[in-house]
Amino acid sequence: MSDxxxxLYYAPQSRASTTRVLLDELGAPYDLHVLNMRAGELKSPEFLAINPLSRVPALRHGETIVTESIAIALHVADLFPQAGLTPGLGDPRRGAYLRWMVFYGSSFEPAVVDKAFDREPTPQSPYGTYEQVMDLLAEQLGKAPYILGDEISVADIQWGSALRWTLMFKIVPDLPVFTEYAERITSRPSFQRVFEDEARLVAEHEAAAGSGR
Ligand SMILES: N[C@@H](CCC(=O)N[C@@H](CS)C(=O)NCC(=O)O)C(=O)O
Structure with a gap:
């Protein structure tokens, strides 16, 4: 029988935090494999066998390994549709859902990383301009409380979390439409529980890294 x-291969205060919140929101049973990024555990041979890029999150599902936050989110969203957060095939929001999930990884992240390092996009960059990306997102989030309309979905867990950290790093404009949305999503108990536990984990990891363990 297949297992x-x-x-979830996870380190606190990383992109894997979003995945942890998402699994909790979906009511998914999972084991949390905590890695101490500060102590170099992402570079261990055991973890490199899971993700050769030494990046979290990574997910093991039975025999299958899934890396990349968005791939993991789409995968687990389809595994647990009963949580009511997954616009499934046949849902009229499915196209918009896939668009905004993939836009996150393939346009938004490259745009904010370029912004963080003061790099101007070229015509070959995978997005238009930083301003176009921000305008498009602000326009979409200005239409309704959630990115796909009046109902929360998996896409909001991703975007609420993303806007929280990009606002913190000041790599997105401090617009009310972004700050209010990030607050609406990340004030949910699922986020608050993970943030609280992460404060404890980070303190433990710093102590362990400092003592050379
Ligand atoms: N494209 C990847 C990016 C993952 C990523 O960069 N994760 C960071 C944490 S936020 C990481 O693992 N960094 C390893 C390190 O800093 O050593 C995804 O979306 O999953």
Whole structure:
């Protein structure tokens, strides 16, 4: 019989935090494999066998490894549709859902990373301009409380979390439409529980890294 167990490879205060919140929101049973990024555990041979890029999150689902936050989110969203957060095939929001999920990884992240390092996009960059990306997102979030309309979905867990950290790093404009949305999503108990636990984990990891363990 195949083993369908889910294991999340995770480090606190990283992109894997969003995945942890998402699994909790979906009511998914999973094992949390905590890695100490500060102590170099992402570079261990065991973890490099899971993700050769030494990046979290990574997910093991039975025999299958899934890396990349968005791929993991789409995968687990389809595994747990009963949580009511997944616009499934046949849902009229499915196209917009896929668009905004993939836009996050393929346009928004490159745009904000270029912004963080003061790099101007070229015509070959995978997005238009930084301003176009921000305008498009602000326009979409200005239409309704959630990115796909009046109902929350998996896409909001991703975007609420993303806007929280990009606002913190000041790489997105401090617009009310962004700050209010980030607050609406990340004030949910699922986020608050993970943030609280992460404060404890980070303190433990710093102590362990400092003591050379
Ligand atoms: N494109 C990847 C990016 C993952 C990524 O960069 N994760 C960071 C944490 S936020 C990481 O693991 N960094 C490893 C390090 O800093 O050593 C995804 O979306 O999953």
């Amino acid at each position: 369908d167990k889910l294991t």
